[in-house]
Amino acid sequence: MKLPQFLSPGMRTYTAVWFGQMVSMIGTALTDFGVGVWIYQKTGSATPFAMVLLCMVVPGILATPVAGALADRWDRRRTMVLADAGAALSTLFMAVMLFAGRLELWHILAAVAFASTCRAFQGPAWMASTTQLVPAEQLGRASGMMNFGRAVAGILGPALGGVLVPAIGLQQVMLIDFATFIVAVGILFAVRFPPLPARAEPDAPKQPLLKEAAAGWQYVGSQPALRAHLLFFALVNLALGYVWVLHAPLVLGFAGPGSLGLVGSAMGAGLLAGSLVMTITGGPKRKAAAILSYGVLLGLSLMLMGARPWVPLVAAAMFGITVGIPVVNGSLMALWMPRIPADLRGRTYAVIQMLVWSTEPIAYLSAGVLADALFKPLLVQGGPLAGTLGALTGVGPTRGIGLLLGVAGIFVLAVTAAMALLPHFRTADSIPLAAEPDAPPVAAAEEPASEGAPVPVPA
Known part of the structure; x- marks a missing residue:
């Protein structure tokens, strides 16, 4: 996919990653729809839906403080790769259990909770990287793009799910979702993010994670x-x-x-x-x-x-x-x-x-x-x-x-x-606005920036 040349390098990188995440969100919406149908057919009760909602939210809330600290310590692109890979594995786990005829509600709750934890790591890493990739005056537009992706997923997911789940079954829908994760991760492997911002006191030893x-x-x-x-x-x-x-x-x-x-x-x-x-x-x-x-x-x-x-x-x-x-x-x-x-x-x-x-x-x-x-x-x-x-x-x-x-x-x-x-x-x-520190120098062994690769953009 050739990105428009009028975009700045950082905005081009953001757009590529955004596209991959949108594709992944559509796949996730497909699985969410199919799992909802499966739960209702198996239980006929509304209570499991509330349990799923809680598992979608609570683990992410509990993991977020540590995830945010690690987003400022780890390479943010790799953090997003690991988070997407973890969410993909949770979907694959449900598909395997369904194929084996052993899928139970507690399997779904565990998979949803694990995916929620992965999203807790992805969110801070992606948001902090966005401020490095996108100029400050474009942050509202970048947020609009991400919400656009969520809206498209919210519309297409149920619509496609209503057609695909009866036609090919929930297991195949989950495999489609897994494939969309591969798209998102592949794009993350293909791009480069700016280096982590310089620490305020570069010579100071690292503090404990909770601190x-x-x-x-x-x-x-x-x-x-x-x-x-x-x-x-x-x-x-x-x-x-x-x-x-x-x-x-x-x-x-x-x-x-x-x-x-x-x-x-x-x-x-x-x-x-x-x-x-x-x-x-x-x-x-x-x-x-x-x-x-x-x-x-x-x-x-x-x-x-x-x-x-x-x-x-x-x-x-x-x-x-x-x-x-x-x-x-x-x-x-x-x-x-x-x-x-x-x-x-x-x-x-x-x-x-x-x-x-x-x-x-x-x-x-x-x-x-x-x-x-x-x-x-x-x-x-x-x-x-x-x-x-x-x-x-x-x-x-x-x-x-x-x-x-x-x-x-x-x-x-x-x-x-x-x-x-x-x-x-x-x-x-x-x-x-906060003052932007100079980016740390790139090591000689690192890949040089090519056309379309990001350079640090003042946020």
């Missing part, structure tokens, strides 16, 4: 604006966690699977549209203001989603929820990564990732209990709110889910208003 990991926490603790932004994102992710768990039962409570597919299409279309905006424009100039604006959009969309049992309304709300996700994620990345010292970016990004993800398991564990035990009885026939609020929203078995999502929307609006009152939250764009 190095703590440096990321110390940096976050020293930045009031970053702490406020991370608190905002953590609380927003809590609200979004309820959306991911509850939107399917909300729709299926008053409509059929086809309507749920329409809502899923709106979700994918929103992610795709937001990603294209970021890729084309590079994102908003006032990034802190964009983050607050998404809080308003999310809060209103959540309230709209729960207002009435009407599929077009829910689909429009889901589009509003997802269209802003690539923009707000890209704004956070473009705002903070150039302001973090280069030799701290891997471990600091790991801390950012860990804190932002930390609330998702709370939503996964509490959504069902809150919806069924607390909110559902309020809006059924004869419930305490049936004659008042129910006159506006309707009554029925899933109207409690709508009420829960509406309350989550009010919560997000309140959080957004509180953050908007903090001067350091609003003025974070004015914080100076």
Whole structure:
């Protein structure tokens, strides 16, 4: 694949790696769809889906601090290769167990947990490398490209899975996924990343790994604006966690699977549209203001989603929820990564990732209990709110889910208003960029840079 010559060397490298990762994400989405079908056919229960979601998130959260420290110590390209290879092996393991007729739920949970740990190592290494490859003014566009890849995977994965799983079977779908990992790893072998940034004290001995990991926490603790932004994102992710768990039962409570597919299409279309905006424009100039604006959009969309049992309304709300996700994620990345010292970016990004993800398991564990035990009885026939609020929203078995999502929307609006009152939250764009250290010299034995190979690009 010949890359456009108008791109800078670093951006060409980023684009090549991005393409490989997108192909891999499409393969992963195929497997996720097929495994979901397999689990439902074997168990007929929703509980295993919650278990899989937890295994997708929790191991990665626990591994992230150490992974971030190693991303600042190890060669980042090789770290990504190992992470992709580990995720590929987890898929191959499931395929082998399925072929042998011995695949069980606990095998899937173990494989998903291992893949989650591998992603914890890949994320900080890739993000820290991106800031070296891509100029600071292009970071929003780079984030948009990655979210575009996720959106394409989210749309194509289920669509292709619905055709391929019945036609060729889950095992062959898993082998296709394994092949996409080979594409991603092959591209990583073919490119070169800039050398690791010079250490602040090059002659100082290496610190213990946990002490190095703590440096990321110390940096976050020293930045009031970053702490406020991370608190905002953590609380927003809590609200979004309820959306991911509850939107399917909300729709299926008053409509059929086809309507749920329409809502899923709106979700994918929103992610795709937001990603294209970021890729084309590079994102908003006032990034802190964009983050607050998404809080308003999310809060209103959540309230709209729960207002009435009407599929077009829910689909429009889901589009509003997802269209802003690539923009707000890209704004956070473009705002903070150039302001973090280069030799701290891997471990600091790991801390950012860990804190932002930390609330998702709370939503996964509490959504069902809150919806069924607390909110559902309020809006059924004869419930305490049936004659008042129910006159506006309707009554029925899933109207409690709508009420829960509406309350989550009010919560997000309140959080957004509180953050908007903090001067350091609003003025974070004015914080100076971090100085970029000179790259360490390349050893004579290393391969010389050829056309298209990356050179250190100021972030």
